[in-house]
Amino acid sequence: MRNDDRSYKHLAHLVKRAQRGDAEAFRELYERTAQAQYFNVAAKVGYAAADDILQEAYLVAWKNLADIRPRAFIGYVRRVADTLCLQYFERGSHPRETSTDTDDFAVMDTSAKLHGSDPDKGDPAPEVGRRDATRRLAQALREELDERERETLLLRFYQDMKIDEIAETLEVSPSTVKRTIRGALDKLREKLGVLPTGVVFAAALQRAVEDPLAAGVSPKPAPSRASWADRAVPAVAALAVIGAIGCVAVAAGLPREAPAAPVDESQVTAEPAPEPAPAPEAGDTAAPELASMVTERGATVLAFTDESAVAEVRLTDEAGATYAPAEADTTDPTRPVFRFHVPSGTYQLRATDAVGNTASGEITVTLPPEEPVSVAG
Incomplete structure (x- = not known):
């Protein structure tokens, strides 16, 4: 899946196709957006109920597709899912699931199938360490961040949306999106210490969000530069120095x-004029x-x-x-x-x-x- 296939414009294009009755476009729309919604729903109600709520949210979206503004699809599904989560709790007392205490070795085989690794080859310790880091990041995303922080972070680093696109989806200003991302990352650093950086952070967040996967969703291709597992050990020394910078x-x-x-x-040659700076916020x-x-x-x-x-x-x-x-x-x-x-x-x-x-x-x-x-x- 190319990044442009996950872009805001491409998602809006899929909505327009689905509104013309293209069921395949809606299926693709679900596959490209459902995992982030699934993680957010599970953070509220737990994984036991998340599948049913997610499916119901997208069913509501399908039934009301003609009334949804194409560029507002993600926001619409989010609001429907929020309502369904509230209704879930109103129907009775349901403890919120916040972690999955599964033995690391017991889930290595599942992880290998999803991410292409083979725990039977070589030392299993790196895989266990990666899963532990993934579990801790997933738990921090669920428990340390509020709903808006978690959703904004997923839109930015999992859904690959730009700041202004997130602002339009959440109906807030771009400066609010930036402050929210900054606050969320600060909370994660406070809980977890130094975070991975760049594409390494994106890969780490991807693993946290996709374990487990929602029904009908395939794993998102890993970032091309590196995975967290590949770079976690050699990057520790560098991160210890650069972590104080306070950026992703x-x-x-x-x-x-x-x-x-x-x-x-005297050696500077003429170049095309730069694009004008964006209007000030x-x-x-x-x-x-x-x-x-x-x-x-x-x-x-x-x-x-x-x-x-x-x-x-x-x-x-x-x-x-x-x-x-x-x-x-x-x-x-x-x-x-x-x-x-x-x-x-x-x-x-x-x-x-x-x-x-x-x-x-x-x-x-x-x-x-x-x-x-x-x-x-």
């Missing part, structure tokens, strides 16, 4: 590049803020917070040479991260966000000394 996606997940050279204005007059600065593998990693996303960051040394970041990760636009390969020294930092707010100040980069090379006598 960081430069550590990007390919390495050569050190940035000073910008020589109401009340966004604050300049970007430097959230943290750490040194990692000889690079200086700068993390920022900003409501409208940071568009440009530059460092200028005492001689007037300007440096651009060697790597940038803006997966979470409210907490972008920039990696600079610059020598130790004092620099003027300038950061500008997408609506023109600018912050500047002085930073001091201190790199650890290189290890001396020993020469055999």
